[in-house]
Amino acid sequence: MNKALEQMEAEVAEAMNTTPEGIQKELWQISQTPKMTATERQTAYCDAVLGWLHLRGAFYHLTARPDFEGGLYFDRERRLLLRIRSDSFLAWLADALGMNKAGRDFQFIQSAVEVESLTERSTGIEPSTYWAGRPGAVYLSSGPGHVVRVTAEAVAVVDNGTDGVLFPAEAVLPPWVLTEPANPFEACTLFREMSTTAPHGKLLFQLWALSLPTEQQTKPPLVTTGTVGSGKTRAIVGLFELFGLLPRVNAVTKGGEGDFWTELDGGGLVCFDNADTRIDWLPDALAAAATGGCQSKRKLYSDSERVTLRARAWVAVTSANPAFAADAGLSDRLLVVRLNRRTGSTAEAALSAEIVAARDAGLSWVCHTLHRALADAEAVPGGLNARHPDFAALAVRLGRAMGREAEAVAALRAAEADKSLFNLENDTVGVVVLEAMRGGESFNGTAAELMERLKTADPTLEGHLSARRLGKRLSKLWPHLVAVLGARQEPGHGGSIRYSLKPPSNGCYGGFETAFSGKSPARENIGTFAQTPFETHQTHQQAEDCLPFEVGPP
Amino acid sequence: MSKTLQQYQPEPCPHSGGGVHAWMLSTANRAARAGVSQVDAEQDILRAMTRPPSPASEVSSAVAKAYREHVGISPTYQPKPKPKPLPKTREHFIQRGREIGGSEADWFHRSPYYLPEAEPGPEDALAVLRTLWPSYGQLFVGDRYGRRVEPVRDIMARIEAGATVPPHIIPNPLSGGEHFTKDGKPSTRCDDAVASFWYAVAEMDDMSREAQLEFWAGFTSAPIAALVDSAGKSIHAWLRVDCSTREAWAQDVRQGLFGRVLIPLGCDASCQNESRLSRMPGHYRAEKQAWQKLLYLNPEAAR
Numbered sequence: 001m002n003k004a005l006e007q008m009e010a011e012v013a014e015a016m017n018t019t020p021e022g023i024q025k026e027l028w029q030i031s032q033t034p035k036m037t038a039t040e041r042q043t044a045y046c047d048a049v050l051g052w053l054h055l056r057g058a059f060y061h062l063t064a065r066p067d068f069e070g071g072l073y074f075d076r077e078r079r080l081l082l083r084i085r086s087d088s089f090l091a092w093l094a095d096a097l098g099m100n101k102a103g104r105d106f107q108f109i110q111s112a113v114e115v116e117s118l119t120e121r122s123t124g125i126e127p128s129t130y131w132a133g134r135p136g137a138v139y140l141s142s143g144p145g146h147v148v149r150v151t152a153e154a155v156a157v158v159d160n161g162t163d164g165v166l167f168p169a170e171a172v173l174p175p176w177v178l179t180e181p182a183n184p185f186e187a188c189t190l191f192r193e194m195s196t197t198a199p200h201g202k203l204l205f206q207l208w209a210l211s212l213p214t215e216q217q218t219k220p221p222l223v224t225t226g227t228v229g230s231g232k233t234r235a236i237v238g239l240f241e242l243f244g245l246l247p248r249v250n251a252v253t254k255g256g257e258g259d260f261w262t263e264l265d266g267g268g269l270v271c272f273d274n275a276d277t278r279i280d281w282l283p284d285a286l287a288a289a290a291t292g293g294c295q296s297k298r299k300l301y302s303d304s305e306r307v308t309l310r311a312r313a314w315v316a317v318t319s320a321n322p323a324f325a326a327d328a329g330l331s332d333r334l335l336v337v338r339l340n341r342r343t344g345s346t347a348e349a350a351l352s353a354e355i356v357a358a359r360d361a362g363l364s365w366v367c368h369t370l371h372r373a374l375a376d377a378e379a380v381p382g383g384l385n386a387r388h389p390d391f392a393a394l395a396v397r398l399g400r401a402m403g404r405e406a407e408a409v410a411a412l413r414a415a416e417a418d419k420s421l422f423n424l425e426n427d428t429v430g431v432v433v434l435e436a437m438r439g440g441e442s443f444n445g446t447a448a449e450l451m452e453r454l455k456t457a458d459p460t461l462e463g464h465l466s467a468r469r470l471g472k473r474l475s476k477l478w479p480h481l482v483a484v485l486g487a488r489q490e491p492g493h494g495g496s497i498r499y500s501l502k503p504p505s506n507g508c509y510g511g512f513e514t515a516f517s518g519k520s521p522a523r524e525n526i527g528t529f530a531q532t533p534f535e536t537h538q539t540h541q542q543a544e545d546c547l548p549f550e551v552g553p554p
Numbered sequence: 555m556s557k558t559l560q561q562y563q564p565e566p567c568p569h570s571g572g573g574v575h576a577w578m579l580s581t582a583n584r585a586a587r588a589g590v591s592q593v594d595a596e597q598d599i600l601r602a603m604t605r606p607p608s609p610a611s612e613v614s615s616a617v618a619k620a621y622r623e624h625v626g627i628s629p630t631y632q633p634k635p636k637p638k639p640l641p642k643t644r645e646h647f648i649q650r651g652r653e654i655g656g657s658e659a660d661w662f663h664r665s666p667y668y669l670p671e672a673e674p675g676p677e678d679a680l681a682v683l684r685t686l687w688p689s690y691g692q693l694f695v696g697d698r699y700g701r702r703v704e705p706v707r708d709i710m711a712r713i714e715a716g717a718t719v720p721p722h723i724i725p726n727p728l729s730g731g732e733h734f735t736k737d738g739k740p741s742t743r744c745d746d747a748v749a750s751f752w753y754a755v756a757e758m759d760d761m762s763r764e765a766q767l768e769f770w771a772g773f774t775s776a777p778i779a780a781l782v783d784s785a786g787k788s789i790h791a792w793l794r795v796d797c798s799t800r801e802a803w804a805q806d807v808r809q810g811l812f813g814r815v816l817i818p819l820g821c822d823a824s825c826q827n828e829s830r831l832s833r834m835p836g837h838y839r840a841e842k843q844a845w846q847k848l849l850y851l852n853p854e855a856a857r
Contacts, residue, residue, distance in 0.1 A: 002806060004775070004777045004794075004795070005810045005811055005815070007775040008773075008775045008776060008811070008815050009810075009814060009815060010775070011773065011774065011775040012640070012643060012814075012815055012818075012819070015643045015646045015647060015650075016640060016643045018643075018646055019640075019642035019643050019645070019646050020642060021641075022643075025638070
């Protein structure tokens with residue numbers, strides 16, 4: 001009996017330590033120890049509590065910010081990662097110890113716990129937010145305690161902390177249940193009746209949405225563009241609802257670059273709504289975020305401490321007049337979904353309710369589609385997205401998993417072609433070049449000769465744009481001119497450069513549909529041309545005017 | 555050798571009207587604590603009193619009261635504290651049992667000894683009798699007031715012959731002879747009649763039946779030899795304890811198993827004695843209209 005009794009007592013002791021009863025017993029025993037000074041007793045309390053906390057969990061701190069504010073404790077029993085200074089952790093600890101939070105003994109214990117989180121007995125980590133990607137696996141949080149792990153082998157519910165993937169309690173998707181999968185893009189009216197200008201737009205949107213949990217290093221920003229009432233923002237809010245995220249739909253303001261990076265550092269998905277006004281910082285910040293950049297700045301109220309905010313979130317931008325797309329570098333990184341004005345009307349609440357009702361099945365479908373994509377080891381065609389090849393490869397595999405590989409490849413090709421068109425449409429010079437070339441005649445000549453042709457297309461250019469400035473502008477737009485107008489250049493007489501441009505083909509969306517549709521905002525953009533200065537935030541007219549020579553494309 | 559009054563009461567009796575009765579009570583208490591016999595104490599007090607007792611029974615009443623209160627109690631006596639209940643630890647076991655599977659079906663499939671899949675009935679009784687005791691072992695299997703202790707083979711023969719399975723059993727083998735209860739009455743199935751200390755019976759009645767099954771599933775080190783559905787609100791767990799002597803039972807089972815483990819976890823404290831009655835599987839409990847079922851049988855009691 002002795003051996004069995006010992007085993008039972010050991011098991012009870014172990015079980016007790018997973019509950020507050022273990023530490024309460026130990027603290028009571030310490031309190032009954034005679035002839036201890038207050039300091040000795042408090043030290044003994046701290047040792048007992050730290051030992052108990054180590055038994056039932058582990059201490060962590062933020063690798064990027066090893067300070068007391070970033071101290072974390074992962075409670076294995078509750079599968080919760082909490083900030084040690086958070087009210088929820090302190091309330092739990094005080095309750096577990098049976099102590100008043102204001103008591104002197106608890107103050108000692110709290111201090112000891114904070115110190116413990118920064119010792120060598122604590123591990124530096126970067127907590128995941130909402131979802132996480134690891135080589136060969138994707139993790140979607142489901143409430144604070146559970147995670148759905150998607151691998152090539154299976155889709156399974158596991159505990160938070162499995163495989164070292166930890167989600168803090170405040171950055172998890174609301175609980176959802178792995179169930180019979182159902183495609184939310186078919187089941188939900190909002191997604192099913194999305195009115196995209198080009199047929200590939202809907203699939204492109206789905207592929208991007210499916211990629212969200214994969215947490216790629218470089219994340220292509222999605223731009224939904226269209227006229228008023230086209231559902232640009234609603235489609236993105238629908239994605240927030242599908243994943244159960246609180247919609248983070250932000251206005252873009254002139255001085256909002258700091259807020260932009262704060263939002264991105266929060267991870268998950270973030271939407272910048274109505275980016276119609278020209279904002280100086282937006283194109284560069286978006287471009288940096290798309291390639292996994294960061295913003296490092298001085299910590300507030302300090303002289304030498306730095307804070308680094310990284311692009312951890314996927315970004316969606318909605319715009320009816322995407323002036324930011326005039327930046328050739330940014331356009332090259334975008335995925336564009338053009339939307340038409342929606343016909344008919346459905347109550348917002350009904351659309352949301354439908355998504356919420358389909359959430360479990362929808363997220364299960366997302367997981368199972370990702371599972372099939374992860375299991376797919378077949379080669380994928382290259383060159384589908386020059387700036388985001390990882391995204392393109394995953395998107396093709398997701399297309400295969402959906403049984404729509406050919407359409408996915410075509411959609412990615414169309415998107416790749418469309419981004420050049422998108423850039424030209426939204427550039428003050430590019431749109432005129434595009435309009436001039438739509439006459440159907442090829443062009444071969446110098447910048448001055450091209451200038452004359454452009455004046456024919458838009459007489460307001462007269463006196464506002466020099467041939468030299470046009471050459472400079474063409475050099476910035478060059479990759480997109482090559483893609484859309486088959487542009488070529490060759491040296492001419494006297495060191496000048498001769499440009500060769502062809503009319504845009506009808507296959508600008510990768511063969512799906514004519515690029516220049518009647519509802520494209522490009523035409524409205526032309527109308528704004530006269531009021532817009534002949535420069536972008538990247539173009540400094542005075543400086544360029546001083547150039548003593550013509551600058552041709554590289 | 556008896557003690558003199560001066561040895562346990564140094565104070566002389568005060569004069570009449572000066573607190574004689576209080577001195578008398580004090581002296582009686584001191585005598586009781588000093589181990590002086592009640593008769594000697596009464597005579598000592600009568601001799602030393604400075605006035606006659608009034609009423610005549612004054613001294614004998616005071617002495618009787620003092621001895622009544624001091625019997626078996628040392629001056630430093632402190633009642634043993636009850637074990638602190640551990641409801642959260644118990645909940646932890648239940649939760650763990652739920653995770654690893656603690657339903658009736660789970661227990662049925664977990665049973666190392668093949669259990670009859672048909673409806674519960676006498677086969678359940680025969681299964682436990684066949685596996686847990688030798689055929690010559692003397693057992694009590696009967697109703698609440700039964701006295702008959704007989705060998706296992708005889709009990710099995712009766713059941714196999716079609717006799718009704720009795721409602722109760724004492725899982726520990728008995729001597730077969732008469733012994734005396736604590737009240738001094740002769741009995742064949744009292745604690746003193748237990749010959750071998752093999753099993754302890756544990757039950758709890760403040761939880762649902764499902765939670766009890768999950769609790770025992772989660773408490774993986776518990777050496778469960780059998781789980782019996784009482785057809786009431788509790789599940790009886792027969793724990794294999796294998797104590798060699800009565801003293802070992804007192805130390806390991808009463809103090810250790812029950813005192814430190816089972817009672818804090820919510821088991822019924824009245825189950826600590828070695829002749830504890832349990833429910834006999836295979837009996838139909840008419841008042842509950844349900845069978846006392848055997849849910850799990852493991853003679854090795856190792857999981």
